[in-house]
Amino acid sequence: MNIDPLIGGMLRRINRHVLTLTESPAGTALPAAKSDATHLLYLHIPYCKVLCPFCSFHRVEFRRDSTESYFDCLRREIQLVTDMGYRFDELYVGGGTPTVMPAELLKTLELLRSLHPLDSLSVETNPDDLEHENLAALRDAGVNRLSVGVQSFDDDLLKEMQRYDKYGSGKAIADRLVRVAGIFDTLNVDIIFNFPHQTERSLDKDLDRLIDEVGVDQVSFYPLMTVNSTRKRMLQTIGEVDYSKERQFYEQISERMLQAGYKRASAWCFSRQPGMFDEYIAERQEYVGLGSGAFSYIGGSLFASTFSINHYRQLIMAGKTGTTCKRRMTRRDRMRYHLMMQLFSGSLDLAAAEKQFDGQFEHKLFPELAALRVIGAVRRHEDKLLLTNSGYYLWVMLMREFFTAVNTLRDEMRHKIPEEYAMLKDAGKGQSLLLPSRAAHLDIQRQVEAKQQDRGSEDVRI
Numbered sequence: 427m428n429i430d431p432l433i434g435g436m437l438r439r440i441n442r443h444v445l446t447l448t449e450s451p452a453g454t455a456l457p458a459a460k461s462d463a464t465h466l467l468y469l470h471i472p473y474c475k476v477l478c479p480f481c482s483f484h485r486v487e488f489r490r491d492s493t494e495s496y497f498d499c500l501r502r503e504i505q506l507v508t509d510m511g512y513r514f515d516e517l518y519v520g521g522g523t524p525t526v527m528p529a530e531l532l533k534t535l536e537l538l539r540s541l542h543p544l545d546s547l548s549v550e551t552n553p554d555d556l557e558h559e560n561l562a563a564l565r566d567a568g569v570n571r572l573s574v575g576v577q578s579f580d581d582d583l584l585k586e587m588q589r590y591d592k593y594g595s596g597k598a599i600a601d602r603l604v605r606v607a608g609i610f611d612t613l614n615v616d617i618i619f620n621f622p623h624q625t626e627r628s629l630d631k632d633l634d635r636l637i638d639e640v641g642v643d644q645v646s647f648y649p650l651m652t653v654n655s656t657r658k659r660m661l662q663t664i665g666e667v668d669y670s671k672e673r674q675f676y677e678q679i680s681e682r683m684l685q686a687g688y689k690r691a692s693a694w695c696f697s698r699q700p701g702m703f704d705e706y707i708a709e710r711q712e713y714v715g716l717g718s719g720a721f722s723y724i725g726g727s728l729f730a731s732t733f734s735i736n737h738y739r740q741l742i743m744a745g746k747t748g749t750t751c752k753r754r755m756t757r758r759d760r761m762r763y764h765l766m767m768q769l770f771s772g773s774l775d776l777a778a779a780e781k782q783f784d785g786q787f788e789h790k791l792f793p794e795l796a797a798l799r800v801i802g803a804v805r806r807h808e809d810k811l812l813l814t815n816s817g818y819y820l821w822v823m824l825m826r827e828f829f830t831a832v833n834t835l836r837d838e839m840r841h842k843i844p845e846e847y848a849m850l851k852d853a854g855k856g857q858s859l860l861l862p863s864r865a866a867h868l869d870i871q872r873q874v875e876a877k878q879q880d881r882g883s884e885d886v887r888i
């Protein structure tokens with residue numbers, strides 16, 4: 427009997443529960459910084475030149491003036507949290523497309539490096555931004571990992587994804603990757619698997635390209651995810667998502683990558699050498715996220731910044747951070763979160779977990795740990811809990827459901843600010859996720875502000 431759908435449903439319910447946040451449009455303060463702690467910093471740049479139909483990230487269409495003013499706000503927010511006492515030693519810049527305005531990104535990195543002793547910097551980009559000059563400037567600014575969103579090298583799939591016209595053929599993208607190999611310590615490629623029209627043969631060809639042709643340092647293989655806002659467009663373009671083939675594709679990927687000498691960095695990331703990988707939430711206990719739509723996890727609470735870029739600007743100009751949502755996790759939720767994130771990287775240090783949770787970790791999570799052992803997902807080795815081969819796929823499902831819940835939360839938040847989008851549509855400026863020009867923005871902002879003041883605090887349930 428295939429119990430995958432059963433497990434998927436159970437995980438969905440747990441994640442929905444954990445990701446229920448309370449929203450305060452006037453802003454939610456981040457906790458005071460601990461003087462002896464350094465954190466990982468995530469910056470979100472939500473702009474993309476064209477919006478892909480399957481993407482449920484927080485992203486909006488690129489406009490030069492809007493993007494410039496957004497970067498300016500981001501630098502103000504960085505200065506603000508620095509003044510609050512936060513110290514950062516590791517940086518991830520994600521989006522959207524962080525390299526959409528290289529000069530603005532470089533100015534932001536320069537500010538950060540003048541304020542914090544960053545020793546690891548990772549930046550996401552797209553295949554059309556792989557210009558040697560820009561990348562060399564990023565490397566000189568301290569970036570040691572570049573992550574490129576490729577998704578697939580299969581031309582038919584790229585056409586379905588509406589990425590072929592934007593970024594070129596699979597062959598052209600692979601050629602560009604070969605040309606930039608070696609600029610950074612780690613070149614990561616993001617690939618999506620389990621497309622409705624993907625075949626084993628097509629995935630095999632992608633793996634050949636990654637391993638033999640590009641010889642990439644690291645690959646993150648994301649299972650295709652869907653949420654309400656993307657479902658209709660996905661049906662019209664790439665087809666209906668079918669989870670029944672996901673396990674088989676994942677096993678094909680694992681077998682090929684391990685045979686080629688890559689090691690698992692997480693359940694879905696394979697790396698030639700140890701180093702940074704995209705799922706920093708598995709690597710660091712706490713992190714601070716800045717920019718519209720960024721998440722933070724500090725002192726046992728989960729925070730999210732406003733998904734309205736207009737509202738984000740307002741908060742920053744009022745001298746606040748962009749944080750508007752919070753959930754104080756119960757002790758049990760924190761333990762479960764710890765279990766989920768640590769095992770995502772393949773192993774959990776039980777001795778460290780007992781120390782962190784006052785000797786209560788295994789006792790309080792007995793049902794969860796017993797269930798994982800019974801289904802053969804984990805095994806104990808000395809003081810470590812390790813994922814088994816079948817456990818790795820379970821964790822792919824678990825994280826797929828976790829990120830789907832995060833994306834659903836994003837959907838919920840964006841639906842709460844239809845004013846920004848509907849008015850733009852009326853003004854004939856395009857589709858629902860366009861950004862306003864600065865003049866239109868001021869007008870919309872006044873109306874959004876009035877509505878937000880009426881709302882007070884409220885729960886966002888997903």
Ligand code: SF4
Nearest residue numbers: 474477478481521522
């Ligand atoms: S997949 Fe990447 S490029 Fe496409 S819309 Fe999403 S963030 Fe932008």
